Amino acid sequence: MAELLLRGQPIGRVKGVLFDKDGTLSHSEPHLLRLADERIEQALQTWREQGRSVSSEAELHQQLRNAFGRRENGLDPAGTLAVAARRDNLTSMATVFCLQGCSWPEACEIASASFDASDQGPAGLSTISALLPGVDTLMKSLDRAAVTMAVISNDTADGIEQFLSHHDLHKRMNGFWSADNTPPKPDPGAVHALCEQLELQANDCALVGDAETDLTMARSAGIGVVIGFRGGWAVTPQLPSAHHLVDRWADLSVRPCA
The missing domain is CATH 3.40.50.1000 (HAD superfamily/HAD-like)
Known part of the structure; x- marks a missing residue:
């Protein structure tokens, strides 16, 4: 003792x-900030590629930032990306797409595709x-x-x-x-x-x-x-x-x- x-x-x-x-x-925090930004960009790109409409892309972008706890001055230390596991972050993103009118299966599909795509990018690569x-x-x-x-x-x-x-x-x-x-x-x-x-x-x-x-x-x-x-x-x-x-x-x- x-x-x-x-x-x-x-x-x-x-x-x-x-x-x-x-x-x-x-x-x-530096890696998680890059990862948040890449996941958000991939989500917006996937949304556009599927031909889905949104009243305001700026509003969707902000909702995704809020879902991950992405702030102007850094990451919210109590936010989803800072605290929760990957599966919970997937759920947060999918919930945002439900707010845009998607069904839950559709929302989960978009979120999973966005995460998979960002995993292949620079921020998603294994970073210690x-x-x-x-x-x-x-x-x-x-x-x-x-x-x-x-x-x-x-x-x-x-x-x-x-x-x-x-x-x-x-x-x-x-x-x-x-x-x-x-x-x-x-x-x-x-x-x-x-x-x-x-x-x-x-x-x-x-x-x-x-x-x-x-x-x-x-x-x-x-x-x-x-x-x-x-x-x-x-x-x-x-x-x-x-x-x-x-x-x-x-x-x-x-x-x-x-």
């Missing part, structure tokens, strides 16, 4: 730390986001203190594995829970299942996330130390359910317990 310190002050003793990935460990400053230093400290570490994310298993391998973090991580697992987050059962896999109790763990859904999930699952990370987005996330708020990884440190 080790003691977590926030700006030098103790905030709790833990045996394990569960990390969200996008916006917490990784600086994913950079680590946020201070992540590697903290993980080395946790590793030295014999703290178990894992990732809990709405990314796919392949996406998580590629990220960990690229940044040479797979040697320190003891496991992960992805969108491919059941139940996926933000179901508290995802936390319980991951903790069981790690042979840890939830109240002996900290969870660090950048979304309110992460933190309410952690509280519901009985996580001992719930930490909101706010340094991964241009727009600061609102995280009222956090026990503690962290803006820089350098503010968080660890010391072994006697």
